[in-house]
Structures are given as structure tokens and as C-alpha cells.
Amino acid sequence: MSFPSPQHDHGPCVVHALQVAEEECRRRGARLTDIRRRVLELVWRSHAPIGAYALLEALGKAAPPTVYRALDFLLAHGLIHRIEKLNAFVGCPHPGHAHPGQFLLCRQCGAAAELNDESIEQAVRRAAEKTGFLVAGLVVEAEGLCPACRKDAV
Amino acid sequence: MSFPSPQHDHGPCVVHALQVAEEECRRRGARLTDIRRRVLELVWRSHAPIGAYALLEALGKAAPPTVYRALDFLLAHGLIHRIEKLNAFVGCPHPGHAHPGQFLLCRQCGAAAELNDESIEQAVRRAAEKTGFLVAGLVVEAEGLCPACRKDAV
DNA sequence: TTGCGGAACGTTATAATATAACATTTAGCC
DNA sequence: GGCTAAATGTTATATTATAACGTTCCGCAA
Numbered sequence: 503m504s505f506p507s508p509q510h511d512h513g514p515c516v517v518h519a520l521q522v523a524e525e526e527c528r529r530r531g532a533r534l535t536d537i538r539r540r541v542l543e544l545v546w547r548s549h550a551p552i553g554a555y556a557l558l559e560a561l562g563k564a565a566p567p568t569v570y571r572a573l574d575f576l577l578a579h580g581l582i583h584r585i586e587k588l589n590a591f592v593g594c595p596h597p598g599h600a601h602p603g604q605f606l607l608c609r610q611c612g613a614a615a616e617l618n619d620e621s622i623e624q625a626v627r628r629a630a631e632k633t634g635f636l637v638a639g640l641v642v643e644a645e646g647l648c649p650a651c652r653k654d655a656v
Numbered sequence: 657m658s659f660p661s662p663q664h665d666h667g668p669c670v671v672h673a674l675q676v677a678e679e680e681c682r683r684r685g686a687r688l689t690d691i692r693r694r695v696l697e698l699v700w701r702s703h704a705p706i707g708a709y710a711l712l713e714a715l716g717k718a719a720p721p722t723v724y725r726a727l728d729f730l731l732a733h734g735l736i737h738r739i740e741k742l743n744a745f746v747g748c749p750h751p752g753h754a755h756p757g758q759f760l761l762c763r764q765c766g767a768a769a770e771l772n773d774e775s776i777e778q779a780v781r782r783a784a785e786k787t788g789f790l791v792a793g794l795v796v797e798a799e800g801l802c803p804a805c806r807k808d809a810v
Numbered sequence: 811t812t813g814c815g816g817a818a819c820g821t822t823a824t825a826a827t828a829t830a831a832c833a834t835t836t837a838g839c840c
Numbered sequence: 841g842g843c844t845a846a847a848t849g850t851t852a853t854a855t856t857a858t859a860a861c862g863t864t865c866c867g868c869a870a
Contacts, residue, residue, distance in 0.1 A: 504786075504787040504788075505787055505788070505789070533837085533846080533847080535836095535847070535848090537847085537848075538847095553826085553827080554826095554827070554828075555826070555827070564848095564849090565848095565849070565850065565851080566827085566828070566829080567828090567829075567830090567848085567849080567850085568848070568849075568850095570827095570828065570829075571847080571848080575847095586740040586741045586795070586797070587740045587795055589826085589827065589828095589856095604780070604783070606784055606787065606789045606791075608789075609792065615787060615789065617783050617784075617787075619779065619780075619783040621779045621782070621783070622776070622779040622780055622783060624779075625773065625775045625776040625778075625779040626758070626773075626776055626796065626798055628775070629758070629771050629773040629775065629776060630760055630771075630798055630800070632658075633658040633659060633760065633769060633771075633803065634658075634659070634802070634803030634806065635659070635760045635762075635769065635798070635800055635801065635802055635803065635806075636800045636801045636806050637760075637798045637799075637800045638763065638798075638799055638800040638801070639798065639799040639800065640796075640797075640798050640799070641740070641741055641795065641796070641797040641798075641799075642780065642794075642795070642796050643740070643794070643795040644780055644784055644789070644791045644793070644794050644795075645791075645792055645793040645794070645795075646784070646789055646790045646791045646792040646793065647789065647790040647792070648788070648789055649787065649788030649789065652788065652789075652790050687817080687818080687866090689818070689819090691818085691819075692818095707855085707856080708855095708856070708857075709855070709856070718819095718820090719820070719821060719822080720856085720857070720858080721819085721820080721821085721857090721858075721859090722819070722820075722821095724856095724857065724858075725818080725819075729818095743827095743855085743856060743857095811870100812869105812870090813868105813869095813870090814867105814868085814869085814870095815866100815867095815868095815869105816865105816866090816867095817864105817865085817866080817867100818863100818864080818865070818866090819862105819863080819864070819865085820861100820862080820863070820864085821860100821861090821862080821863095822859105822860090822861090822862105823858105823859085823860085824857100824858080824859075824860100825856100825857075825858070825859085826855100826856075826857070826858090827854100827855075827856070827857090828853100828854075828855070828856090829852105829853080829854070829855090830851105830852085830853075830854085831850100831851090831852085831853100832849105832850085832851090833848100833849080833850075833851100834847100834848080834849065834850095835846105835847080835848070835849080836845105836846080836847070836848080837844100837845090837846080837847085838843105838844090838845090838846095839842105839843085839844085839845105840841105840842095840843085840844105
């Protein structure tokens with residue numbers, strides 16, 4: 503929901519994400535296989551979105567379809583999000599319900615934070631309705647400076 | 657600002673866009689060369705975003721850098737917008753001031769409409785400020801059904 | 811008007827992202 | 841165990857985008 507402090511202890515963060523994912527998959531009857539778990543873990547290695555080919559390289563001996571299939575699975579079950587403007591992927595901090603997600607992307611350090619702000623979605627829906635458009639999916643990606651980089655920049 | 661009716665007369669629409677572009681370039685001291693004009697015209701051939709390689713093919717004998725350079729120019733001068741989730745480009749209906757733009761993308765017919773709704777941008781800024789994030793650029797892309805396709809779908 | 815200098819364009823090669831198609835293996839289940 | 845469907849492996853290729861460098865064009869000033 504907001505930016506982690508730059509020196510936060512990231513280990514527990516990853517462990518927690520994996521636990522939540524396990525649980526969510528159990529609940530859904532979905533199989534979090536080894537590859538899928540490894541990809542999810544790699545995605546969670548940092549709070550900056552990571553590209554498919556970086557994941558591929560980190561995985562070691564694997565071909566593109568392998569990582570794309572894992573990503574498709576994780577996306578389908580709401581465990582990660584795709585950042586359109588970066589062609590990259592980031593962990594979802596609260597899987598369990600389908601949601602579009604709104605993202606703040608730091609142009610300095612690369613970190614991403616996910617918002618789930620009702621008022622943003624409502625503003626879009628209201629504006630769309632005025633034109634008669636029916637909103638089914640929504641991408642919101644803001645680029646700028648996270649709190650830490652903003653301070654550094656002063 | 658909103659969706660054109662499906663059978664609207666598109667010719668004047670293109671002519672008008674080119675006139676506005678000419679004017680805007682004159683005002684800015686920018687050169688709207690033949691290639692750039694042709695790319696802009698191709699972009700305006702429909703209200704659906706078009707990809708770089710489709711433009712390339714339509715241009716005839718040209719290499720990728722040619723069309724990407726033209727697109728860069730048109731983007732830089734606010735004459736077109738890039739749709740991130742489609743890797744495609746659409747004409748800007750009101751160049752003249754830099755603006756991010758918010759887009760409604762019909763998943764049925766492919767048409768795009770541009771919004772410039774203050775309340776959407778404000779909602780994002782307000783939510784971002786709560787986390788201490790400074791917004792510099794904003795992508796808003798809603799996918800759904802345009803008025804015409806919505807009627808057809810009933 | 812001629813030549814200077816920078817912008818625009820041409821050309822070739824290649825990088826980065828993503829998917830199609832089909833073979834093989836694995837896991838769950840009777 | 842053997843069936844079936846899901847998951848993965850493998851190869852090739854599609855799609856989107858840029859690097860690098862040479863050439864041409866255009867405005868401008870000597």
C-alpha cells in the first residue's frame with residue numbers, strides 16, 4: 503500500500519508473500535509448482551518490477567515459454583501484477599481478490615507501490631460513464647519520485 | 657473527448673488534425689516533414705490505436721527507425737499519444753499543451769477516446785501524496801466497451 | 811552563391827519482449 | 841499400474857524497439 507523504507511528487512515517480506523501465495527493457491531485448488539514458486543520468489547526479490555528475461559536469466563537453464571507460463575499463472579491468480587509501461591512484473595501484496603491495482607513507480611530507484619484507491623477508480627468510472635463507455639479493466643501507472651528519492655533529490 | 661459515432665465522416669476529421677498539427681508545428685518552430693506528416697495521417701486513419709509496424713507497412717519502403725523517429729517527433733510535440741497496454745499510437749485531438757491523457761479503449765472495435773478529466777488526475781495525486789510520492793507522469797488506460805459496441809452487445 | 815553545420819533520413823544489424831507448435835514428463839486419481 | 845489432464849521442455853519464430861553510422865537535405869551566414 504505504500505513504499506517500504508529503503509533499508510527495510512526484505513527477507514520476511516518475501517517469506518510472507520510466499521506463505522500467502524501457498525495459502526491462496528490451496529484455497530483455489532491451484533498448483534503452486536516449483537517453477538512458479540521460484541518465479542514468484544524472484545519477483546519478490548525486490549520491490550522494483552522485473553522483466554521476463556531478467557527472471558529467465560535468474561532461473562538459469564530455462565526457455566522463454568517457461569517463465570511466461572509461470573507469469574501467466576501468477577497473473578491469473580492475482581499473485582503478481584504486470585506493469586504495462588515497463589513490460590515488467592511486481593508482486594501483489596494482498597492477493598485473494600481480483601483487483602486491477604494502481605501503481606506508483608519511482609523513476610529514481612525503480613521501486614513500485616500498489617494503491618487500491620476507490621476514489622481513483624470511481625473518478626475513471628464516472629468520467630467514462632459520461633461518454634457512455636463501460637469500464638471493464640483499468641490500468642493506472644504513475645511515474646515520479648518515491649519518498650526516499652524525493653528527499654535525496656532535495 | 658468522446659467516441660465518434662461509428663458512421664461519422666472521418667475525412668474532415670483527418671484533414672482537421674493535419675491542419676492543427678501544421679499550425680502547432682509552425683508555432684513551435686518544429687518541422688513537420690513529409691514522413692512525419694504521412695505517419696500522422698496514417699495514425700489518424702482511424703480512431704483505433706495503430707502499431708509501429710502497421711505504420712511501417714502502410715508507409716511502404718521504409719525501415720523501422722524511420723517510423724520510430726517520426727513517432728518520437730509526434731510524441732514529443734504532443735501530436736499523438738502512446739497507448740502503453742497496446743504498444744500502439746493514437747492521434748491527439750487537441751495538441752498545443754503537454755498533457756498526459758487518459759484513454760478509454762474499446763475491446764470490441766478497438767476505438768480509443770481521450771479524456772482529460774481533472775478529477776482523475778487529482779484523485780491519483782491525492783492518493784500518491786498520502787504515501788509521500790511525487791507524481792510526474794501518469795498513465796490511465798481503461799479497457800471496456802464503447803457506447804456503440806455496448807448497444808450491439810445487448 | 812557557396813559552403814557550413816545541424817537536423818533529418820537511409821541502411822544494416824541487433825536487442826528486447828513475447829508466442830506458436832508440438833513433444834515429453836509429471837501428478838492426481840481410479 | 842495405467843489413464844488423463846496439467847505442466848514442462850524444446851525449437852523456432854513473431855513482434856516491438858533501438859544502436860550505430862553514413863548520407864542527404866535545409867536554413868543560414870559569409
